[in-house]
Amino acid sequence: MAEPRHRLREMEALRALVTTGTTIGAARRLGVSQSSVSRALGQLEQRVGRTLFLRSAGKIEPTAAALRLNEQLDPLFETLALIEGAEWAQADEEPLRLIVPPTLAHNFIITRVAAFLKQNPGKNLQLDIQATDVLVSGILDLRYDLGLTSAMIQRSGVTLVPWLRSHVVCAMPKGHPLEAKEIVTPADLEGVELIEFLRRLGTRAITEQLFARSGVKPRTVAETATNMAALELVREGLGVTVLNPFPVLSVGVPNISVRPFDAHITYDTSFVLPAGRQPSELAQQFMEYIKSTTPADDYSEAV
Incomplete structure (x- = not known):
């Protein structure tokens, strides 16, 4: 039968890994080596008879059992924190x-x-x-x-x-033909010069799927990583963009018109x-x- 302090180390390792998401982060938080974290988790999994973390391609994901156990540990660690007092004091x-x-x-x-x-x-x-x-x-x-x-x-x-x-909008330069519309639809962007976001950003995949479903092909003239950069390109008259209005467009931007975009995209x-x-x-x-x-x-x- 393991001593209580060994069990506590195992619980600490579980909690640290669920919280940080990596063995490096867990080890840093506990002030121990990565191998100590892995060993403690292995002992805990053997003790409870459950797989607590899924390991694949260098990633570690907590199972539902791990999350339930971590939640049950809250009262224990809250009590320990009150006893030690230093961090909370x-x-x-x-x-x-x-x-x-x-x-x-x-x-x-x-x-x-x-x-x-x-x-x-x-x-x-x-x-x-x-x-x-x-x-x-x-x-x-x-x-x-x-x-x-x-x-x-x-x-x-x-x-x-x-x-x-926030609901997606279409931003355009003042005087753009789409300014006459109350709501811009995906079909309105067929062949229109469009400033897109880089492919590594999640919003790009969403807009590409939307255009593909609608059978629409805008003409991408630039790609960028930030809303501010996209709006500056719009203001320069390069094209329109579809983006999250908050916070940049919440109070309006000079020389840019904004219209609701007819798509179920929220941020x-x-x-x-x-x-x-x-x-x-x-x-x-x-x-x-x-x-x-x-x-x-x-x-x-x-x-």
Whole structure:
């Protein structure tokens, strides 16, 4: 019969791997080697008689049994945290480590960070601005407490909390022929110069499938990675683009007209948190502040 402390190490390894999504992240969080994490998980799987993680092509995904067990461990680790006290006792004094992609940062978050800190003197917030892939890896490795993104993320180890849903729009230069339409349809883009997003981005696959189903072939004249870049190309008269209106188009952009696009495409803007961890009190306060200060627009609604 294993000693209780050995069982606790196994549970810690399970929790760390579910939370971080990688053995590297789990080992870093626990301060042990990757082999120690793997050994503890193997012992735990043998003890419970269940496969807890699926390993394929270098990826590790928790099974439903692992997620249920991790949820059942919440009271245990909450009690241990109260006993040890150190991390939670200092939580209010620690800064909120926030990470946001460039478009959301420069067009939405920075002004709200300033306003939030003015309303909460004594609080500290660290804002990093990075691409979404860096955001996800940073949340997984617990280098950040909270992220915000409108990207379509499907990754174990992070929890998405949607708070705003926006409907796809078509943006065009002022004076474009499509400006005369109240709603732009996929058929309207047949042969039209189109600024697309790069193929590595999830939105590109969605629009390509939409055009294929509609039998429509726009004329792609440029591809880019960000909404801001796409809109600058539109403003230069290069063509039209189909994109998420939040946050750039929420208040309008000079020399650009916007029309609803007739397609069932929505974008969720979400808070990103490490899976299995409750947000700190400061993170919860900031999330509520963001939700309460987001202005209404014609293309979005609260989730």
